[in-house]
Amino acid sequence: MTDLSKIRNFSIIAHIDHGKSTLADRLLEQCNAVDNRSNAQQILDSMELEQERGITIKATAAQLNYTASDGEVYALNLIDTPGHVDFNYEVSRSLAACEGALLVVDASQGVEAQTLANTYLAIDAGLEVLPVINKIDLPSARPQEVKAEVEDIIGIPAEDSPEISAKNGINIPAVLEMIVKEVPPPKGDRDAPLQALIFDSQYDPYRGVIVYTRVKEGTVRAGTDIKMMATGAVYKVVEVGTMSPGGLVPREALGAGEVGYITASIKSVADTQVGDTITTVEKGAAAPLPGYRPVQPMVYSGIYPADGAKYQDLREALEKLQLNDASLSYEPESSIALGFGFRCGFLGLLHMEIIQERLEREYNLDLITTAPNVVYRITKNDGTVLMVDNPLDYPDPMDIQLAEEPFVKISLFAPQEYVGNIMDLATSRRGEFKNMDYLDANRVELHYEMPLNEIIYDFFDALKSRTRGYGSLDYELLGYRPSKLVKLDILLNGDIVDALSFILFAENAYPRARKICEKLKENIPRAQFEIPVQAAIGGKIIARETIKALRKDVLAKCYGGDITRKKKLLEKQKEGKKRMRTFGTVSVPSEAFMAVLKLDED
């Protein structure tokens, strides 16, 4: 076990794209933890999708052995955190495992929404926050101004902050020295009852779940009988050790102050929830560490295989993804329209997109997804309270006494010139203006309260396009508030297509309904008969379009040379039809479902 005084536990926080992962790589290289030629890509972001999107999805950790200028060797534990609001809880648990945080700020862009949000999380966790000014090699870099911004806006000293370029390896040793000097060494009693914080876990097909943990109090070693305090699961430890970028390094024991891993033949990450406390079965801790929260999906969506025969494949893919991602929840659901699929719960929209993309890419599945929705709280006339995460379960309007939807507090950051655009956007999404702060002469922060439902789909994209990419946002849940909600049903040829039903704010229903009908009309091919497309609330039709019957689809000439061509044409038409979903007598291509999801794009 490393002496407490020689341990530094820190994480790196930043706004997206400010260079967090690049700095992590440089630190690792500097400590010779990795060969800098072996992997040009960012080392901690190992998932293909992470590297492509430039974001960290799962937290990871690595131990660096650094020989400081005082001649001593320090164990620096870097805990990388996810970089998106969807994963705020995970970020907070990673931070709880540290004593300090490097705050990376882009020398040309300055303080952004997530800079602030993450800094507050770090300060709340009692961390020493150490600013680092990155990208000083950019021609537009303005390190002195950005330092002043950090001091003014965040209120932490930044005058002596290292000015670095992670990309070009400039001034990296200064960062390491700062970590040794400024991050407080951990505290803890290695003889006390065990309290180890789980900040992440990962499924390994050979060892079972690998639990990443920060030991707060006590000591854990192979053979110890442990208990997860929230889930109550009990296991015998197989191995403990530390994480080096090259892999896991087994140790004899992990003591208070140390960051490492535990394996115990655990079969499912569901037993090792982020934020839970590990203690010993015998003489265990009296209370868990504070801050644990069970996983709470915020956004739900139906996921169906485009080809109904791929249902089993989808199930297996979801099972595999869930092994590694306890925040993904799913349960089988069936739709009259789409057949068998799954109702999936996600932490947020990014999480949903990531899961969908991984299913499509890593498991080669074609998916149809239904419109995402939040969880509504419905109080019925008889007093029972329902949490509705699926439009199909929405009760009859006659039975509803009170309908509530989740609201969030949203902070929007942008250069001042876009304030008008942002206000228009927020107002159109039922945002209630709270206040506006000038961060500096040029940049403002606007605060709104709005329904979560209004931001789950494309709010971020809309914000980006209205601010030429300069806008950023952060949000936190406020709780449930009463709202006027209705369930909108879509009918094709008189039959309700259940997969197209969704819940929305009553006042938005008419324009929405009209737009959906128009979109469906555009995207559903004409059939041999006329197809009415209707939108209804309860039994009342509020919008209608008609897809006229197809009258002409014929090859007028078909002689010797045309036969092969005609065959190819029909083959193509046939394959197109096979990809369509048939509802009663109406065939609907999957593009129609997508089009309905993308209503707000024009």
Place this chain on the structure above:
Amino acid sequence: MLFFGKNNKTPLGIYIHVPFCRSKCAYCDFYSVTDKDPRAMDAYTEAVCSHIKEAGSLAPNYLVDTVYFGGGTPSFFGAEGMAQILSVIRKHFDVARTAEITFEANPDSVSDRLLRRLRSEGFTRVSLGIQCDNDEILKKIGRPHSYDQAVKAVQRIRKAGFKNLSVDLMYGLPSQDLESWQATVENVITLNPDHISCYGLKLEEGTPMHQYREYYTLADDDMQADMYLSAIEILRKHGFRQYEISNFCRKGQVSRHNLKYWTGGEYLGFGPDASSDFAGRRFSIVRDLRAYIDGIRTGGQVLREVQEIPNRERAAEFLMMRLRLVSGLDPEIYQQKFMLDFSPMEKVLSRCKDQGLAQKTYDGRWHLTPEGFLVSNTILSDLLIAQEKSQTITKR
């Protein structure tokens, strides 16, 4: 029962693609060149003749009962070349005395001399491209003739002794409305042809009309459908019986050559871009005059695509082509010919019947109605999906 020649030989159609035109029509995507160099025509004639000679030895057990010179514009290519090619066909193939021998002609290139010559060579049928009776529209679509020339051409063709005349018409042309199309059909009927083909305009990629499509006022699909249905009605009233999606005739004067395409008969094609279906294989020739001539001269490759068609695909073709015909298809024959169960298709056709798109005759044949013809691609793609599921019938 038709009786094919004395030795019970297999009937064969011969198609000659003549790739020469005075000018390109704006809608046309058939292969042709507007080269007026007589040497190119001579080289072409020579190539086709040696190609025929080479192929003739491979088909000793066939009796040629139809020959068709299409294009391009065979009448523009001239009587001399066609006569020469036909004589080579007669020399190297067994051509039936009663063979149907057709050439395509345009009103601007049918002289009395040409017609007399071809009649005396044994040509029996002329297919004349009239398209429309409105000179302004003819100009818009790039036809090199007037309607008056077409009327005179018909008179000359009859005078030269051709008993079998077919004319081509098009609907859905620029600035054409329903009334003017109906008038066109009525007008052309007064010319007293034996056979009429009516084609809906289709904008083919790569044609000038496709490129400049937004500059034309064109009928939409609904209008084309109305034009089509009204043509069927007018023609029926005047004694023209529809026998295929786009073809009508009097007194059973069907195009025997074209019928081969729709009934799965065998045919050999010569000339660039010509197609063949012969001895179980479907193949087509390069779409380039120069490459064709050079290929034949040097004994090189002139085919661009050769396909062996498996049984189930032949069965799909059977559905596809037979349902173009008013006589439709006989499920019994389908089952016997391909040893595949017809019932999945029966289901689709029954649904079409409920929608008024198909009919079943008292003797069990299925055929499409005019409304069904109009959406035949949709029906066929449904049938092909069903056909994938049809089980092989095993003999007991």
